[in-house]
Amino acid sequence: MTIASIRPYGGTPKDTEDKFHGNRILYVGWDRHLMFYAPICFCIPPSMAFADFVAGPLAQAFGDHPQWAQIDWTKANWLRSNQPFSPDGAKSLHDNGLGHKEVLRLQTPDLQGIGGCAI
Amino acid sequence: MDMNAKKKLGLKEKYALMTRNLGWETTYEPMDKVFPQMDYEGIRIHDWDKWEDPFRLTMDAYWKYQAEKEKKLYAIIDAYAQNNGHLNVTDARYINALKIFLSAVPSLEYNAHRGFARLGREMRGVGPQVACQMQAIDEIRHAQTQIHSLSNYNKFYNGFHDWKHMNDRVWYLSVPKSFFEDACTCGPFEFIIAIGFSFEYVLTNLVFMPFISGAAYNGDLGAMTFGFSAQSDEARHMTLGLEVIKFMLEQDPANLPIIQRWIDKWTWRGVRLLTIVAMLMDYMLPKRVMSWKEAWEVYFEENGMALFNDLARYGIKVPDCAALIKKEKDHISHQAWNAFYTAGMITNFHTWLPSEDEMNWLSSKYPDSFDKYYRPRFEYYRQREKEGKRFYNKTLPMLCQVCQIPMLFTEGDDPTLISYRQIEHKGDKYHFCSDHCQHIFEHEPEKYVEAWLPAHQIYQGNCFAEGADPTAPGFDPLKSVLDYWHLDFGRDNLDFEGSEDQKNFAAWRQQATTN
Amino acid sequence: MSNVFIALQANEDSRPIVDAILADNPGAVLNEQPAMVKIDVPGRMTIRRSSVEARIGREFDLQEMQVNLISLSGHVDETDEEFTLSCER
Ligand SMILES: [Fe+2]
Numbered sequence: 001m002t003i004a005s006i007r008p009y010g011g012t013p014k015d016t017e018d019k020f021h022g023n024r025i026l027y028v029g030w031d032r033h034l035m036f037y038a039p040i041c042f043c044i045p046p047s048m049a050f051a052d053f054v055a056g057p058l059a060q061a062f063g064d065h066p067q068w069a070q071i072d073w074t075k076a077n078w079l080r081s082n083q084p085f086s087p088d089g090a091k092s093l094h095d096n097g098l099g100h101k102e103v104l105r106l107q108t109p110d111l112q113g114i115g116g117c118a119i
Numbered sequence: 120m121d122m123n124a125k126k127k128l129g130l131k132e133k134y135a136l137m138t139r140n141l142g143w144e145t146t147y148e149p150m151d152k153v154f155p156q157m158d159y160e161g162i163r164i165h166d167w168d169k170w171e172d173p174f175r176l177t178m179d180a181y182w183k184y185q186a187e188k189e190k191k192l193y194a195i196i197d198a199y200a201q202n203n204g205h206l207n208v209t210d211a212r213y214i215n216a217l218k219i220f221l222s223a224v225p226s227l228e229y230n231a232h233r234g235f236a237r238l239g240r241e242m243r244g245v246g247p248q249v250a251c252q253m254q255a256i257d258e259i260r261h262a263q264t265q266i267h268s269l270s271n272y273n274k275f276y277n278g279f280h281d282w283k284h285m286n287d288r289v290w291y292l293s294v295p296k297s298f299f300e301d302a303c304t305c306g307p308f309e310f311i312i313a314i315g316f317s318f319e320y321v322l323t324n325l326v327f328m329p330f331i332s333g334a335a336y337n338g339d340l341g342a343m344t345f346g347f348s349a350q351s352d353e354a355r356h357m358t359l360g361l362e363v364i365k366f367m368l369e370q371d372p373a374n375l376p377i378i379q380r381w382i383d384k385w386t387w388r389g390v391r392l393l394t395i396v397a398m399l400m401d402y403m404l405p406k407r408v409m410s411w412k413e414a415w416e417v418y419f420e421e422n423g424m425a426l427f428n429d430l431a432r433y434g435i436k437v438p439d440c441a442a443l444i445k446k447e448k449d450h451i452s453h454q455a456w457n458a459f460y461t462a463g464m465i466t467n468f469h470t471w472l473p474s475e476d477e478m479n480w481l482s483s484k485y486p487d488s489f490d491k492y493y494r495p496r497f498e499y500y501r502q503r504e505k506e507g508k509r510f511y512n513k514t515l516p517m518l519c520q521v522c523q524i525p526m527l528f529t530e531g532d533d534p535t536l537i538s539y540r541q542i543e544h545k546g547d548k549y550h551f552c553s554d555h556c557q558h559i560f561e562h563e564p565e566k567y568v569e570a571w572l573p574a575h576q577i578y579q580g581n582c583f584a585e586g587a588d589p590t591a592p593g594f595d596p597l598k599s600v601l602d603y604w605h606l607d608f609g610r611d612n613l614d615f616e617g618s619e620d621q622k623n624f625a626a627w628r629q630q631a632t633t634n
Numbered sequence: 635m636s637n638v639f640i641a642l643q644a645n646e647d648s649r650p651i652v653d654a655i656l657a658d659n660p661g662a663v664l665n666e667q668p669a670m671v672k673i674d675v676p677g678r679m680t681i682r683r684s685s686v687e688a689r690i691g692r693e694f695d696l697q698e699m700q701v702n703l704i705s706l707s708g709h710v711d712e713t714d715e716e717f718t719l720s721c722e723r
């Protein structure tokens with residue numbers, strides 16, 4: 001459907017990749033850890049290695065949670081756009097196929113939030 | 120002239136003289152050119168004279184009663200200020216609800232004024248023209264009285280100092296701002312369904328009745344006065360909203376699907392917006408009149424449903440979102456407070472944990488959700504506070520492209536899982552909090568791709584303090600964003616516990632009640 | 635049949651109006667809340683000028699109600715003599 005407008009109206013996307021100074025938006029949520037009220041919006045160079053992203057910005061964001069340090073990374077799962085995703089830690093975010101405004105969900109089946117209460 | 124002749128005119132005749140005989144068919148210019156915005160939304164109107172005016176308020180009566188309302192209002196506000204009435208509110212935490220109100224609502228009122236002023240010009244029938252013009256004047260009055268009433272608090276408490284500046288910039292205030300700008304950029308018919316019907320008729324009772332009654336209950340005469348004074352106009356606005364929808368439906372059956380889509384869209388947009396009111400009612404009123412859920416059940420499920428039943432004969436259906444809303448009513452106020460409490464470093468008001476008593480009240484009002492999902496969260500936060508580790512989330516949230524609310528809502532059937540929706544449009548990804556926000560986007564992507572999403576704008580570098588150099592060594596982006604918002608770190612934000620507001624209120628109250 | 639309602643500020647101006655509504659509308663239910671009163675009536679509610687006048691002992695214009703009105707539901711029909719709210723037009 002098209003918009004009802006008095007003149008033709010195209011709409012100019014406000015958040016295209018070119019506006020982020022070489023970075024990309026990446027959203028990450030940690031399932032059942034709602035101490036973080038919403039998935040986090042990161043702005044990251046696509047050349048950063050996935051492992052560095054996890055050890056750096058992600059750890060900084062989630063590290064305040066006591067379960068962060070307990071994550072067994074061999075058992076953790078990732079979803080990308082709600083589909084299973086197996087990142088290669090050594091490869092860059094870009095080479096892992098993570099485009100602009102991609103959303104990742106981290107699932108830690110053994111850790112369901114504090115007291116198992118999704119906190 | 121016999122002066123009594125005027126008196127003998129009944130209300131109906133008087134009103135008809137004003138609203139019908141003042142209009143005329145133009146001859147220098149064709150009517151379609153005089154009213155150029157009547158066609159482009161696809162709504163068909165055949166006979167404007169079929170418009171029935173719900174209230175028959177003539178201009179003389181309008182000015183008379185509005186003047187009386189203003190006199191009453193300002194008498195109360197003056198007395199309240201003169202008497203230091205702010206020290207009579209139940210608890211200084213309450214004042215934070217007013218900070219949210221001031222930074223969100225008068226700007227909405229002002230935009231409502233602009234929207235209805237435009238409609239007063241663009242509507243082709245004289246009846247709706249007059250009603251819209253009166254409403255335009257009402258709305259600017261609401262903005263003014265709210266600003267005047269709340270300016271008194273600015274003399275004493277932090278966070279009230281720059282509400283208009285903040286309304287245009289602070290992250291969470293993009294939610295109300297974009298809501299109304301979405302409406303104002305619609306055609307005139309969609310605007311009036313959006314604001315006159317979905318917002319005023321279906322939803323404002325939820326804002327003004329339980330919340331303002333709550334303000335009164337908490338000793339805030341100022342908010343009670345402007346709230347009820349505004350709401351007395353609202354009764355007229357609501358009946359305009361109802362009349363307009365019936366009129367449009369009766370004019371042409373082809374209008375039905377268009378109107379149904381607008382009702383679906385704006386009921387959902389409005390409900391999302393009211394999340395913050397839910398939070399105000401359940402968490403920010405120290406003395407509570409009723410829970411958000413109870414208010415919802417009375418004003419939406421009872422009254423709103425009665426309305427939809429009434430409209431069923433035109434083919435109008437209850438909006439699809441009603442099913443999800445029913446599930447969410449047990450959760451949204453708690454989820455919103457969880458968000459603001461943890462985001463308390465970037466708020467223009469103070470946050471706090473509910474006391475044990477308050478949690479017990481919440482358990483009793485939300486037996487199916489509070490103890491299971493939310494009490495454990497607050498108890499964990501309490502434990503952290505005791506250990507001196509009050510949790511602040513220092514990140515920026517992912518936002519819904521349409522409602523612009525952080526993605527804090529959970530799946531209808533699982534309150535422990537965030538609800539994620541996404542689509543691709545012209546090679547870009549867009550994210551939504553719900554199916555309903557996604558559908559709104561899909562219908563008019565041209566509009567919503569332009570959303571000014573604060574988190575993205577910050578990352579694009581558009582929200583730093585004037586003159587700031589993000590490349591300078593030691594540049595602190597968070598500090599610079601707070602400066603850009605005119606938010607004073609340590610005074611306006613953070614926990615209520617230990618705040619300047621808390622100390623001042625306690626000291627002044629002490630002075631007021633002892634010798 | 636669903637209810638219609640009217641809500642008024644709880645003050646001296648409203649009291650005779652509330653009394654008139656309760657007297658003239660069988661089935662009316664009064665709900666008192668902080669600073670306001672809400673009256674629900676199944677189907678239809680009528681406010682009569684004459685009933686209010688009988689209570690206040692002076693002439694009354696139904697539009698005076700505007701000053702203390704908080705909210706209402708249903709279809710409004712307003713004449714000099716009566717102010718009516720109904721579920722169906
Ligand atoms: Fe208003």
Ligand SMILES: [Fe+2]
Nearest residue numbers: 519522552556
């Ligand atoms: Fe949304």
